[in-house]
Amino acid sequence: MSTEAPPYAGLGRPIRGPRALTDDWVRFWHLTYNIARNEFKLKFFGSVLGYVWQVMRPLLLFGVLYVFFVVISHVGHGGKPSEKYYGVQLLGSIVLFTFFGEATAGAVRSVVDRENLVRKIQFPRMVIPLAIVLLGFFNLMMNLIVVLIFALISGVHPMLSWLELPLILAMLIVFSTGMAMLLASLFVSFRDIQPIWEVFSQILFYSSPLIIPVLTVREKLVPHHTFLFHLYTLNPLVAVFQQFRHAMVTHATPSIGATIGSWTGLLGPTGVTLAVFALGFWVFNRTAPQVAENL
Amino acid sequence: MRRPAVARPIPFPGMPRPSSSGPPPIVVESISKTFRVPEERTHTLKERALHPLRRTRHETFKALQEISFDVRKGEFFGIAGRNGSGKSTLLKCLAGIYGVDCGRIWCNGRLSTFIELGVGFNQDLAARDNVVLNGIMMGLSPREARARYDAVIDFAELREFEELKLKNYSSGMHVRLAFSVAIQVDAEILLVDEVLAVGDAAFQQKCFDVFNRMRDEGRTIVFVTHDMGALNRFCHHALLLERGAPVHLGEPHEVADRYLEINFGRDPEAAGAEGRGGDGEARVLDAWIEDEHGERPGSLPQGQRITLRARVSFMVDVEDPAASVYVLNDEHVAVLVATTAREHERSGHFTAGEEVVFSFAFDNVLAPGRYSPLFTLAHRGTGLDLMDRFEGSFSFVVTGPEAMGGLVDLPVEVAVSRDAAALSERVGA
Numbered sequence: 001m002s003t004e005a006p007p008y009a010g011l012g013r014p015i016r017g018p019r020a021l022t023d024d025w026v027r028f029w030h031l032t033y034n035i036a037r038n039e040f041k042l043k044f045f046g047s048v049l050g051y052v053w054q055v056m057r058p059l060l061l062f063g064v065l066y067v068f069f070v071v072i073s074h075v076g077h078g079g080k081p082s083e084k085y086y087g088v089q090l091l092g093s094i095v096l097f098t099f100f101g102e103a104t105a106g107a108v109r110s111v112v113d114r115e116n117l118v119r120k121i122q123f124p125r126m127v128i129p130l131a132i133v134l135l136g137f138f139n140l141m142m143n144l145i146v147v148l149i150f151a152l153i154s155g156v157h158p159m160l161s162w163l164e165l166p167l168i169l170a171m172l173i174v175f176s177t178g179m180a181m182l183l184a185s186l187f188v189s190f191r192d193i194q195p196i197w198e199v200f201s202q203i204l205f206y207s208s209p210l211i212i213p214v215l216t217v218r219e220k221l222v223p224h225h226t227f228l229f230h231l232y233t234l235n236p237l238v239a240v241f242q243q244f245r246h247a248m249v250t251h252a253t254p255s256i257g258a259t260i261g262s263w264t265g266l267l268g269p270t271g272v273t274l275a276v277f278a279l280g281f282w283v284f285n286r287t288a289p290q291v292a293e294n295l
Numbered sequence: 296m297r298r299p300a301v302a303r304p305i306p307f308p309g310m311p312r313p314s315s316s317g318p319p320p321i322v323v324e325s326i327s328k329t330f331r332v333p334e335e336r337t338h339t340l341k342e343r344a345l346h347p348l349r350r351t352r353h354e355t356f357k358a359l360q361e362i363s364f365d366v367r368k369g370e371f372f373g374i375a376g377r378n379g380s381g382k383s384t385l386l387k388c389l390a391g392i393y394g395v396d397c398g399r400i401w402c403n404g405r406l407s408t409f410i411e412l413g414v415g416f417n418q419d420l421a422a423r424d425n426v427v428l429n430g431i432m433m434g435l436s437p438r439e440a441r442a443r444y445d446a447v448i449d450f451a452e453l454r455e456f457e458e459l460k461l462k463n464y465s466s467g468m469h470v471r472l473a474f475s476v477a478i479q480v481d482a483e484i485l486l487v488d489e490v491l492a493v494g495d496a497a498f499q500q501k502c503f504d505v506f507n508r509m510r511d512e513g514r515t516i517v518f519v520t521h522d523m524g525a526l527n528r529f530c531h532h533a534l535l536l537e538r539g540a541p542v543h544l545g546e547p548h549e550v551a552d553r554y555l556e557i558n559f560g561r562d563p564e565a566a567g568a569e570g571r572g573g574d575g576e577a578r579v580l581d582a583w584i585e586d587e588h589g590e591r592p593g594s595l596p597q598g599q600r601i602t603l604r605a606r607v608s609f610m611v612d613v614e615d616p617a618a619s620v621y622v623l624n625d626e627h628v629a630v631l632v633a634t635t636a637r638e639h640e641r642s643g644h645f646t647a648g649e650e651v652v653f654s655f656a657f658d659n660v661l662a663p664g665r666y667s668p669l670f671t672l673a674h675r676g677t678g679l680d681l682m683d684r685f686e687g688s689f690s691f692v693v694t695g696p697e698a699m700g701g702l703v704d705l706p707v708e709v710a711v712s713r714d715a716a717a718l719s720e721r722v723g724a
Contacts, residue, residue, distance in 0.1 A: 011322055012403025017394025030431050038417060038424050117415035119430045121408065122391035192339040260405045292387075293330060 015285075020288035023125040030121060035131035038260055040138050054139055055146055058098045065262045069211050083213065084252045088151045092248060093210045093241045095143040100176050101201055101238065103136035108187050108194050109178030115295050125288040129180040133173065140169075151249065161247040168243050175236045178277030183286040188287065188294055209245075210235040214259050228267070233260050239269040303504065312531045313369040318403045320484045320515040321389065326398030328359040328384060328539075334391075359386045360540045365572075366484075369513040371506070373526045373533035373547060374487045376553050381539035384412065390486050404483030404515070409474055416469065418462035424696060425461060426476055433517055443479045451475040451478050452498075471498055478505055485509065487518040498508050523551040523663075527697045552694040555663060556594050576612060577672045579685035580650070581606045584668070595659055595693035597704060603654040603671045605685065609645045610674040615675040616642060616682065618653040622666050628662060629632070629669075629724040636673075660703045663695040 022028050044051050066087060083089075107129045111118065114128055143217075171218040187193045209217070214233075221229040232238060239256045257263040332354045334446040358381045366372040376382040387393045389400060390408040415432075416425045422494060426447050428439030448457055456464065464472070479484065506529060520526055526533055526547045533550040535543040535557075543553045582605040583591050595601055603620050617636035621629045633655045635642050645651065653670075667690040674680040695704065 011318060011401035013322075013387065013401065015391045015400040015402050017391055019389070026436075027431065027434065030437050031428075034428050034431055034437065038420055038428060040426065041589075042417075042419055112413070118416045119387075119392065120410045121429075122406075123432050190340040190343070192341055196340065292392050 002179070012140045018122060018289050018292060019119075019124060020050055020126040020285040027125060028124055031127045032134055034133045034254065035127065036134035036138065039135045040130070047119055051142070055142060058094045059096075059146065062087075062094050065090060065094070065211055076211070080215075084250050085151070085154055085156055088147070088154050088156055088249050089213075089245045090210065091150055092244055093208075094145050095140065095147050096172060096240060096244060097208065097210060097237070098143065099136045099140040099203060100172065101205075101227075102139060103133045103176040104179045104183055104197065105201065106132040106136065108183045108197055111291060112178075112295060118295065119292050125291060126181070126284060129184040130177065131285070132184075133177050133180050136176070137173065156249055157249070159251070162249070164243065164247040168240055168247065171270070172240045173237060174277050175240075175273045178273070178280035183280075185284040185287040185291075186281075188291055195203065201215040204235070204237060207232070208235060209241045213245075213253075214242050214256075215254070216240060218259065223276030230260075230265075234268045234272050236273040239266065313367050317368055319401075320364045320368055320403050321372075321517065322399075322401040323362060323364050323389070324399045324401075325350070325361050325363045326359060326388060326395040326400060327351070327357070327361055328381075328388060328395050329394060330356045330358050332356050347592050358539050359388065359395075359536075362536075364534055364541075364544055366515055366517060368515055369510060370515055370532060371510055372515070372517045373530035374517065374519045374536065375521060375523070375526055375533055375550055376536035377521060377527045377554075377557070379538075380536040382536050383410075384539075385536065386486055386488055386517070386519050389665045390711070402484065405434055405481070406480030406484045406486065407477050407480045408486045410486070410488045416461050419460055421460055422453060422472060426472070429473075429476045430480055433476070433482070436479055446473070447475045447479045450501075462633055467498075474502065482514070482564075484515045484517070487516060489519060489521075492646060506539035521554075523554055523695070524645075524700065526551055548696045551697075554596075555665075555692050555694055573672065573681035573683040576611045576674075577607055577609045577616060577645075577682040579605050579670050579672065579683055580608050582668065582670055582685060582688050584629070584689070584691050592691075594694050597659050597661070597663070597693060597695040599659050600656060601659045602654050604652050606650060606652050606656045607672060608650045609647055609684075611647050613645045613674070613682070616645065617673045617675065618642075618693065619671045619673070620655050621671075622661070622671040623669055624661075624702065625665055627635050628702070630666070631657070633657070636675075655721065659695045660705050662699070662701055663693050663697075665690055665692050667691075 045055060070086060110128050110132050111125070117123075119127075131259075183193060183197055207230065217232060218229060221232070233256075242253070242256040242259055245253045256269075257266055260266065260268075307586070319403050357466045362385065364372075374382045374385055384393065386408075387410065388395050390406065390410065392408075415429070417428070423444055427437065430443060430447075431437055436444070448454055451468075451474070453464075453468060453472060456468065461469065461472075477487070509516060516529075518529075530547040533545070533547045534541060535550045535553050539556055540556070543550050582603070584595070585591055585599075585602045585604065586595055587599050602624075605618065605620070607618065617634055617637070619632065619634035622631040624630050628660070635653060666685070670683075670685040672682040672685075674682060
């Protein structure tokens with residue numbers, strides 16, 4: 001064996017093994033973008049109708065929910081001013097939830113399914129869940145165009161508060177990314193995360209204000225079960241959907257701040273969002289160096 | 296770094312390493328790597344929740360132990376070892392795919408890796424998207440990666456299949472594409488794992504040409520192999536691993552010798568009394584091989600005079616028996632056959648209970664590798680009327696500087712003559 005102690009100066013960069021992140025952010029972005037782009041391409045060219053399905057999915061879900069809940073069960077049809085443009089409110093929320101669902105469900109298997117990449121090339125591991133979120137974002141943008149068209153047809157007028165959209169999306173994206181990182185790294189060690197998350201995702205779907213408006217929930221809970229209502233509003237999706245309905249569709253629906261009672265109430269869902277992101281980041285960052293061995 | 300002005304010849308045993316001017320591309324300082332192998336792997340959260348207190352017991356597996364070496368610029372560095380000796384793990388540590396437990400690795404220059412088959416291609420996409428993504432993974436910008444696509448696809452000879460999804464590629468096509476990407480990213484250091492195992496002969500030759508070109512350009516190649524021929528042909532320096540520990544660091548031919556010793560020398564001396572043929576009127580009791588000094592080593596270098604001996608006991612009186620030896624190589628081809636029937640047809644009269652030793656001495660011109668001798672005893676005549684057949688009692692290893700590929704390495708006089716006219720005259724005469 002070579003016995004002479006190597007002088008450490010000028011030896012180039014140390015190889016430290018796999019990491020979640022990198023110093024080379026340009027490469028990081030190119031990788032994320034290209035993986036997302038390839039997946040997008042696969043979906044786009046994968047089937048005969050291609051992208052039509054991607055847009056059809058939330059629309060079909062919307063159709064089903066609209067017929068059963070609005071036409072048959074008369075949810076959101078009470079003639080309250082806050083339920084003006086209920087269809088647009090519903091479709092908008094479905095599109096936002098579709099993003100959340102795709103980003104998280106897609107992220108669960110993402111690292112494990114890319115085993116052949118992870119075990120053969122050194123690259124920042126965080127790229128994988130982020131690419132899944134980015135892919136969901138591409139779809140979200142396409143779907144939001146559909147929502148816009150639907151809203152204009154329904155008679156929604158452009159408002160200055162539409163400028164809040166980036167902020168609303170930012171909260172949704174940060175929350176989804178946190179979940180995506182958490183799920184992707186947990187699935188490596190616990191393979192039953194997938195069914196667990198499917199169930200959890202369903203719970204979130206029905207407990208978030210997609211079909212049942214926040215005001216209806218508040219009417220049921222507030223005088224006697226205020227604590228439960230505060231628990232309910234801790235879900236960041238409640239804040240995202242409600243503010244979307246207020247800012248994007250009609251001011252007849254109260255803003256999330258007004259719904260909770262005060263703007264300080266927003267600290268709850270914001271805190272949850274940041275906590276989920278921090279937890280997801282921390283777990284992913286910790287497990288990333290060993291992922292290639294544990295697969 | 297002073298570059299050679301002209302293409303250097305393929306390294307031969309004893310070829311000096313490039314001078315160590317400038318910072319070394321790779322320095323490895325006593326790295327170790329341990330894998331934890333859980334005995335019962337908890338794969339689900341449910342199991343964890345049901346048995347929160349049960350500690351998963353881990354067996355640790357030491358994949359790499361205290362490995363140090365440095366690779367010089369412009370050098371071909373070989374990592375040899377048997378399957379499971381840790382050579383691929385070492386390469387993955389160099390590539391940064393696995394982290395090491397202790398020790399340090401430094402790397403100077405852009406690294407390109409070609410690890411195992413098909414470097415993480417997406418099977419549902421065509422070649423272009425995969426090539427571009429792989430290029431970016433290895434550190435190219437998207438623009439550079441796209442610009443190199445044509446060169447990659449042409450080198451891989453896959454132009455007519457470029458529209459095909461990768462799942463429709465053959466494994467050879469996969470490897471060609473992956474290798475082409477790896478060499479097109481302009482890396483100063485190329486890490487290659489078992490590239491020679493796949494691809495047809497023509498593509499292999501192309502890879503060798505690339506290796507030679509890269510070496511001439513002063514780039515560095517680290518490659519993992521268990522093909523000692525390739526090790527000898529290409530490497531300036533090599534490391535032999537066995538069970539994760541470094542066994543030898545030095546000249547490729549030394550490493551190749553040690554490799555053959557480790558691989559074949561410690562083969563348990565299988566008792567080979569099974570399936571003996573013949574009528575049993577005589578039995579080979581024991582057989583062995585001796586070198587010039589009468590020693591019985593497990594491995595013998597080429598060029599020595601060696602002797603195969605068999606101790607034979609006769610059960611009944613036998614007239615003029617014929618003893619033969621077949622030296623079989625790994626592929627069970629008889630490389631050498633010798634018999635007493637040729638020179639000693641009348642070998643004489645042997646009485647019941649007599650013990651004799653038959654010897655076969657020859658100059659060791661066998662190609663490096665493992666050999667197992669087969670002895671037969673036959674009655675006088677055709678040699679097919681067997682008394683005994685004695686096989687598999689031992690094997691021996693021949694070591695040599697280089698496995699050229701022939702069955703034997705006879706001394707060959709090589710000459711070049713410019714005087715073609717005179718030569719053909721002589722042939723004509």
